[in-house]
Amino acid sequence: MCCGVSCCVFCVQAAIAAFDDDTFRDHLHEFFPLMTGLISAEYAPAEVLRALADLFAKRVGPILGVARAEAAAEMAAAAAQARQKAQDQQRSFQQQLQQQQQQQQQQAMGAPVG
Secondary structure (H helix, E strand, O other), rough: OOOOHHHHHHHHHHHHHOOHHHHHHHHHHHHHHHHHHHHHOOOHHHHHHHEEEEEHHHHHHHOOOOOOHHHHHHHHHHHHHEEEEEHHHHHHHHHHHHHHHHHHHHHOOOOOOO
């Protein structure tokens, strides 16, 4: 049972990764566009992107004959983690900025700032 969109996506990725080699190869053309679209999705959580990178490294890379697919997956996972950290920092900065603006508005109106 899924607890959210990212959980569902993660479960689907795990199911796809568990396909036997022939089934995976036969259906890769169907889910490859979805997987590549997920890479660029701004809302994709870091854990989903790490699982996707692992799927590319372990299953797609060997089919395509990509050397060092594991290293590429590690780099993709690190990039996803860095993106998540940057997004968290941006949200924190925006919250601080909003608080400062509210305090300035209260001061301009003569209300006590708490």
